[in-house]
Amino acid sequence: MTTSKPIISLQNVSKIFRTDEIETHALSQINFDIQQGEFLSISGPSGCGKSTLLSILGLLDVPSEGSYLINGSPTENLNLDQRAQLRCKSIGFVFQAFNLIGDLSVFENVELPLTYRDDMSKAERKVKVALALEKVGMDHRKRHFPGQLSGGQQQRVAVARALVCEPTLLLADEPTGNLDSKNGEAVIQLLGELNQQGTTICMVTHDSRYNDLAQRVVQLFDGKMVDEQVPIHPMAANQ
Ligand SMILES: Nc1ncnc2c1ncn2[C@@H]1O[C@H](COP(=O)(O)OP(=O)(O)OP(=O)(O)O)[C@@H](O)[C@H]1O
Numbered sequence: 334m335t336t337s338k339p340i341i342s343l344q345n346v347s348k349i350f351r352t353d354e355i356e357t358h359a360l361s362q363i364n365f366d367i368q369q370g371e372f373l374s375i376s377g378p379s380g381c382g383k384s385t386l387l388s389i390l391g392l393l394d395v396p397s398e399g400s401y402l403i404n405g406s407p408t409e410n411l412n413l414d415q416r417a418q419l420r421c422k423s424i425g426f427v428f429q430a431f432n433l434i435g436d437l438s439v440f441e442n443v444e445l446p447l448t449y450r451d452d453m454s455k456a457e458r459k460v461k462v463a464l465a466l467e468k469v470g471m472d473h474r475k476r477h478f479p480g481q482l483s484g485g486q487q488q489r490v491a492v493a494r495a496l497v498c499e500p501t502l503l504l505a506d507e508p509t510g511n512l513d514s515k516n517g518e519a520v521i522q523l524l525g526e527l528n529q530q531g532t533t534i535c536m537v538t539h540d541s542r543y544n545d546l547a548q549r550v551v552q553l554f555d556g557k558m559v560d561e562q563v564p565i566h567p568m569a570a571n572q
Pocket residue numbers: 350351352357358359377378379380381382383384385386
């Protein structure tokens with residue numbers, strides 16, 4: 334166990350969704366830290382709050398109560414602009430449905446997050462995109478469009494897009510949910526390799542097979558953290 338300061342810290346985080354008549358306690362009093370270089374997996378039944386938790390970690394939503402700190406700095410008092418900047422700089426997101434833009438080439442999809450930054454020239458962007466595509470083994474398809482790729486290839490491109498800003502944390506919400514088992518395993522293996530190279534990953538998965546790759550599994554049930562397990566497997570033993 335490392336004693337360094339966590340890069341991510343959730344302190345007593347609760348999330349309540351209020352619609353006309355119903356109040357849903359999606360998350361209740363969640364506490365956990367993520368250390369630099371960790372691979373954390375979040376598991377639990379449908380509706381238990383996994384995506385809500387990932388949205389908060391990804392600065393796409395805010396807690397109703399509690400505190401979320403990135404690199405020791407609280408995030409709750411940031412305005413929309415500051416949140417967007419921090420998200421751009423610190424968070425990479427991989428979704429179940431890939432969410433690539435169909436009218437943009439593979440290269441342009443991966444380049445897109447960099448175009449929101451005003452501190453980077455086109456030439457610098459080109460180098461970063463090439464590196465990210467190389468990392469996921471998709472540089473040979475950079476002129477293709479998403480519709481011309483298999484599901485597994487699209488998800489690899491989505492991983493490259495999430496990585497291109499060199500985020501503090503890579504979040505993945507059911508990244509294998511739309512893939513057959515062969516492509517699913519390949520994407521998980523890719524995440525494992527990226528983690529070995531130093532990327533910190535927090536992944537939600539229904540499939541308990543994939544938990545084996547994580548160093549820590551957080552179990553959610555009805556919005557509460559019920560268990561934390563450390564799987565025993567070769568990759569974790571090497572850390
Ligand atoms: N925007 C919202 N407004 C109201 N209720 C919501 C909203 N988002 C989520 N919820 C509710 O919060 C609870 C947790 O939802 P969440 O999407 O986090 O579950 P999940 O664990 O990701 O489920 P799944 O495994 O099916 O993806 C559910 O009861 C859901 O109906």
